[in-house]
Amino acid sequence: xxxxxxxxxxxxxxxKKDGPFxxxxxxxxxxxxKIGYDAGITNIxxxxxxxxxxxxxxxxxxxxxxxxxxxHYPYYAAVYEELPKTNQLHVRFEEPECIKIPMNxxxxxxxxxxxxxxxxxFTRKDNHPTRRKLLMWDExxxxxxxxxxxxxxxxxxxxxxxxxxxxxxxxxxxxKDCVSTFQVLERLxxxxxxxxxxxxxxxxDLIKPEFFVAPFSAHGLHHAMRVLILTQELSDMHGIDKxxxxxxLYCAVFHDIGxxxxxxxxxxxxxxxxxxxxxxLVPDWFDEYTLIIFKxxxxxxxxxxxxxxxxxxxxxxKDRENVFFALKIFKDADTLDRCRFxxxxxxxxxxxxxxxxxxxxxxxxxxxxxxxx
Numbered sequence: 001x002x003x004x005x006x007x008x009x010x011x012x013x014x015x016k017k018d019g020p021f022x023x024x025x026x027x028x029x030x031x032x033x034k035i036g037y038d039a040g041i042t043n044i045x046x047x048x049x050x051x052x053x054x055x056x057x058x059x060x061x062x063x064x065x066x067x068x069x070x071x072h073y074p075y076y077a078a079v080y081e082e083l084p085k086t087n088q089l090h091v092r093f094e095e096p097e098c099i100k101i102p103m104n105x106x107x108x109x110x111x112x113x114x115x116x117x118x119x120x121x122f123t124r125k126d127n128h129p130t131r132r133k134l135l136m137w138d139e140x141x142x143x144x145x146x147x148x149x150x151x152x153x154x155x156x157x158x159x160x161x162x163x164x165x166x167x168x169x170x171x172x173x174x175x176k177d178c179v180s181t182f183q184v185l186e187r188l189x190x191x192x193x194x195x196x197x198x199x200x201x202x203x204x205d206l207i208k209p210e211f212f213v214a215p216f217s218a219h220g221l222h223h224a225m226r227v228l229i230l231t232q233e234l235s236d237m238h239g240i241d242k243x244x245x246x247x248x249l250y251c252a253v254f255h256d257i258g259x260x261x262x263x264x265x266x267x268x269x270x271x272x273x274x275x276x277x278x279x280x281l282v283p284d285w286f287d288e289y290t291l292i293i294f295k296x297x298x299x300x301x302x303x304x305x306x307x308x309x310x311x312x313x314x315x316x317x318k319d320r321e322n323v324f325f326a327l328k329i330f331k332d333a334d335t336l337d338r339c340r341f342x343x344x345x346x347x348x349x350x351x352x353x354x355x356x357x358x359x360x361x362x363x364x365x366x367x368x369x370x371x372x373x
Contacts, residue, residue, distance in 0.1 A: 010077040016095040061134040074160035110163035113140035228252035230333035336361035
């Protein structure tokens, strides 16, 4: 099948109460912090600064490539044939609405494109040919016919809209046909949230601020609580035995207590295990074999999965397959909570079925953020 952009649709998501003519760079610092808090985004200041830099760059590239912007910052839309029911575009909105606009309504010189979200397209360090490129219409059409094009966040097309005339027309004159409230079917009800809090309240006392170098940082006790919940939910989903599930519970509590910074640090698992020993935090029920499994998972949760698998052959004489699967569950729980940075990369998940908890992970940010409830 050969795609033509003129036969596809642009989907512009927005918060219903705000309308579609709102974008991050319009706000002052106080509003940005509130947006970050409401959405559960830990690094909103970094996201805001990065977005401004990238939008300045895209503006210059757009002009250089023949674009005719009437705006100094763009509005954004995702390009699809039909809107998929599972994606990360809508999940942060309380009442998401979406405008569906035929692509042929736009002039080619008033829109640009990136392969995946622009902040990722311009900052990813892999060697994909589309990285660090602003695509014009014909280039974007070539890309979707050459590479994967789907609802997965790394393979959709983001469109930057540099003239708001089409948005205004479809929002003001075609609202009945083109604007719809987007139902988030996976959203937890208030009753579900209260049941979740009640279910996990007994565990909150396991996670103490004094364990952490920076207890209220992005890798502090709130992250540990969410990873604990995600670990337990994934364990139930995959039906692992109670023994391994209980070990993973304590892995979640202690996995980041050795972190001394908020950067990429492949050694922090090792440091965390050493801190467990130094602070005499090993649970009383751990025997020697249990401690080996706990050590393996905590030390290897930030390590490449294949490297971790090779190490397992040295450490454990038995039950390797189940322990390795438990590690994958734990790595996926940790990865799912990367939604606090604004994005979960599905390709980083070890188990495909773990994707089913992506929306749940986003919602945990609203429940367990500045204070552990």
